[in-house]
Amino acid sequence: MATRRKAERNDVIEPPLTRRVFLGRVLGVSGLAAGLAGGGYLVYSDRPMRQSLVELKKFKDFRVAADPLRPVMAVARGARTEAMAREAVEKLGGMARFVGRGDRVLLKPNVGWDRQPEQGANTGPELVGAVVKMCREAGAKEVWVTDVSLNDPRRCFARSGIGQAVEEAGGKVRLAGREDFVETDMGGEVLKAWPVARFFHEADKVINLPIVKHHSLCACTLAMKNWYGVIGGQRNRLHQSIHRSIVDLAAAVRPTLTVMDATRILKRNGPTGGNLEDVAVGETVIASLDEVALDSFCLGFLDLTPDRVPFLAMAEARGLGRVAWRELNVVESRVG
Amino acid sequence: MMFGLRGVRRVYGVFFFALFVFFLLVTDFSHLQGYEVGLFLQWDPLTALSAFFTSHTLYAGLVFSLVVLIPTLFMGRFFCSWICPLGNLNQFLGHLFNRDRPSDEYEKNRYRPLYRIKYYLLIILIIFAGFGVLQIGLLDPIALVYRSWIVSILPALEHGVFHGGVLVGFLFAALLLANRFLPRFWCRTLCPLGALLGFFSQWSLWRIRRDVDKCVGCGKCLYGCQGAADPDGRVRHTECFVCLNCIESCGEGALHYGLARPRSSVGAPLDAGRRRVAESIAVGLLAVPMLKGSVSARSVAAAEVIRPPGSLPEVDFLARCIKCGLCMRVCPTRVLQPALLEAGLEGLWTPLLMNRIGYCEHHCVLCGQVCPTAAIRPISIQEKVGVKPFPDPVRLGTAFFDRGRCLPWAMDVPCIVCEEVCPTTPKAIWYETVEVMGREKRKVALKRPFVQPDLCIGCGICENKCPVSGLAAIRVSSVGETRSRENRMLL
Structure with a gap:
């Protein structure tokens, strides 16, 4: 058998090893070796992992310049949400004061739960739609609406009616997926680096659209508490120090404008609600440039006083606004 | 018997195996003296290469892998029969197990297409590494031999207990017993490090060469061929472990290790098959997202996954x-x-x-x-x-x-x-x-x-x-x- 194999394939010989061939081979293999050694030298490290350059983002300050001639807060009462929203914002100088041509505006309603509008657990779709419209009229290039919901965000945006209201008004719902969070320096007392939905870093203006709700741990969910929805990660840990966390969040995100939906008031069983008997009619929309004053004002809807809500005084101490809203320039009006 | 090339190689093999066992024995709390106990793992090019793919660095001692890899470019897969503790163990056991008639022994040392599998495994594992999944430790011979000794063989001698140690021991015993059927079954068929070294040895300058005029085709060279490298035909230097047994077996002086001489036969190229390589790449690419999509402590923190102090995320x-x-x-x-x-x-x-x-x-x-x-x-x-x-x-x-x-x-x-x-x-x-x-x-x-x-x-x-x-x-x-x-x- 061996002889047969030999006859078949054994006798092909190498071409003569001339100097040229030999040198060529030696150079080739040496080049490979040098490449390996050089590559090894280049990637050598006494650290186990390549240090990734994760730069910590910081929030922009989204506020516009103060105008002492205009009120800080405008309360509009009535029956039609859009009219109230327009009235309240108009009193502060109109949307054109806050949104410029070509701006990308990000709206942050409270869309925490898979609940219907009537249940008062989310910002009303009427207000969100109205504000999208107002931004578009003021020349906003894009109006994005986002929230980091607690229930499935797609269900929340659908059931709350906000998804539809935003689309109809010419805005766009942006839901943050796993990849959409960027590490952000919150610079707070308890909140240091946290993942934040990237839309907040991509927007020119941010408008807070909270709702008035009862909350079992911190008494109420209002404007400052609404910033829970900017961060991802394990934010359920914030409850261990909820008042300081709320103040840290409010200090980190300074919005252009806040428009509070007080048309429906969830008075009990917050922040989820679910029972229409827990929802009271508020017939009010408030636009404000001072979140502390706004939250303080809204305590009235929930039969609370500032001494029952520690984060208000803490926020004032941090210079975020005034608890005593009556001492500020606040206007109230009634529409329709 | 003369103390020839084979003897020299055996001395090396025994030395490195003893070094391996020594490192194992001193990697113990009572014997610690600051020995470089990780040396074998550090000069393993497969560990270095795949860890480079997953971490984009060549960490500290892993740079020693170049000491193995670069000479392989010139001299072929000498690591497999001169240094590798698993290779030497397999060789020894294969030698021990096989008491066949010489004619059967020759047949067992012929190249088989089965031996391509290692290249496919290597491709799959390297693709895993490229996407951040380091599974090389499952099959890397050095990691495997260390793990097997540490969690099953030594504990059996020292009355230690290890979680699932018998499974590791069983797999190790199975791969050693495979030598019963084909000598160095593991090394020839499955070893991804062997595949890597085989890949890098395809341009080697020094290799086993056969003088076609002196060769009488008797096939004696196959008798001790560890790598099943067809020394009697077109020598498969990507399979050759450079054990040099064929040189000693040849009665005609037809084989030598070195540069080509005027009547040297040509060698055979790496045998992997383009279509099979493409299939392996496809398997690797499909398996990566599946592996990552399978819940692990990487995706969901697990209460019982408590890692040693200093562990990376x-x-x-x-x-x-x-x-x-x-x-x-x-x-x-x-x-x-x-x-x-x-x-x-x-x-x-x-x-x-x-x-x-x-x-x-x-x-x-x-x-x-x-x-x-x-x-x-x-x-x-x-x-x-x-x-x-x-x-x-x-x-x-x-x-x-x-x-x-x-x-x-x-x-x-x-x-x-x-x-x-x-x-x-x-x-x-x-x-x-x-x-x-x-x-x-x-x-x-x-x-x-x-x-x-x-x-x-x-x-x-x-x-x-x-x-x-x-x-x-x-x-x-x-x-x-x-x-x-x-x-x-x-x-």
Whole structure:
């Protein structure tokens, strides 16, 4: 058998090893070796992992310049949400004061739960739609609406009616997926680096659209508490120090404008609600440039006083606004 | 018999095998003298290459792999029969097992297409690594031989216990027994390191060459051919282990190792097959997302996945751990145990702390010192216990009481062993003294223990020493571990 194999394939010989061939081979293999050694030298490290350059983002300050001639807060009462929203914002100088041509505006309603509008657990779709419209009229290039919901965000945006209201008004719902969070320096007392939905870093203006709700741990969910929805990660840990966390969040995100939906008031069983008997009619929309004053004002809807809500005084101490809203320039009006 | 080339090679083989065993024996708490016990793992080019793909660095001692890889470019796969402890073990056993007639022996040493499999395995494992999934440790011969000795062979001799050790031992025995059917079955068929070295040896200058005029075609050279490299035909130098047996077997002096001479036969190229290579690439590419999509400690923090002190965050840890088991070997309390499926499929045989077997010794950092790839960073004792300039100790997790099983809490029986052994200062476990009226209506003074979570380092000594056997009344979960930013409970 061996002889047969030999006859078949054994006798092909190498071409003569001339100097040229030999040198060529030696150079080739040496080049490979040098490449390996050089590559090894280049990637050598006494650290186990390549240090990734994760730069910590910081929030922009989204506020516009103060105008002492205009009120800080405008309360509009009535029956039609859009009219109230327009009235309240108009009193502060109109949307054109806050949104410029070509701006990308990000709206942050409270869309925490898979609940219907009537249940008062989310910002009303009427207000969100109205504000999208107002931004578009003021020349906003894009109006994005986002929230980091607690229930499935797609269900929340659908059931709350906000998804539809935003689309109809010419805005766009942006839901943050796993990849959409960027590490952000919150610079707070308890909140240091946290993942934040990237839309907040991509927007020119941010408008807070909270709702008035009862909350079992911190008494109420209002404007400052609404910033829970900017961060991802394990934010359920914030409850261990909820008042300081709320103040840290409010200090980190300074919005252009806040428009509070007080048309429906969830008075009990917050922040989820679910029972229409827990929802009271508020017939009010408030636009404000001072979140502390706004939250303080809204305590009235929930039969609370500032001494029952520690984060208000803490926020004032941090210079975020005034608890005593009556001492500020606040206007109230009634529409329709 | 003359002490020829074969003798020289055997001396090398025995030396390196002895070195391997020596490193294993001294990688033990009682023998530690600062030996470079990870040397074999560090000069393994496959470890270095795949860890480079997952971490984009060539970490510290892994640079020694170039000492093997670069000579391979010139001289072929000498590592396989001169250095590799698993290769030499296989060779020895194959020699021992095979007592066939010489004609059968020749047939067993002929090249078979089966031997291509190793290249496909290598391709799949390298693709995994390219996408951050380091599974090379499953089949890398050095990691495999270390792991097998550490968690199954040595414990059998030393009466140690290891989690699932018999499985590792069984697989190791199976691959050794395979030599019974084909000599060096593992090396020829499955070894991905062999495949890598084979790939890099295809341009070697020095190789086995056969003089076609002197060769009479008797086939004696096949008798001792370890690599099944067809020395009687077109020599497959990508399969050749450079054992040089063929030179000694040849009665005609037709074979030599070196540069081509005027009548040298041509060699055969690497035999892998383009279509099969493409298939292997496809398999690798499809398997990566499936592996990542399978729940593991990488995607969902698991309470029982408690990693050694200094371990990188889970994603990076999995990108560096080659499952060699050196950390388990050096651990003085044997708390480090090979995972089965606790950390997901990807985490098979990676080290976990199992606190019923041992606990993490407060002033011990040995696991990080021996880890060849720094999946466990080499940390100092100062860093571990949190002495200046380190602000915090390295936490492995947090201990939780199970008040339904705790003697003072559930049965009004004094105990407080956990508090006694807690190594932190101040102690993370503290107690409240209470007086209770038991069933007999006699006053019992009890100390009821609590954990202060921000002081607990998760060392597990409380769980280890808890007198409630089986499920302890205080148990460590991974939550609060320093290495993870997500696996936390406190703000």
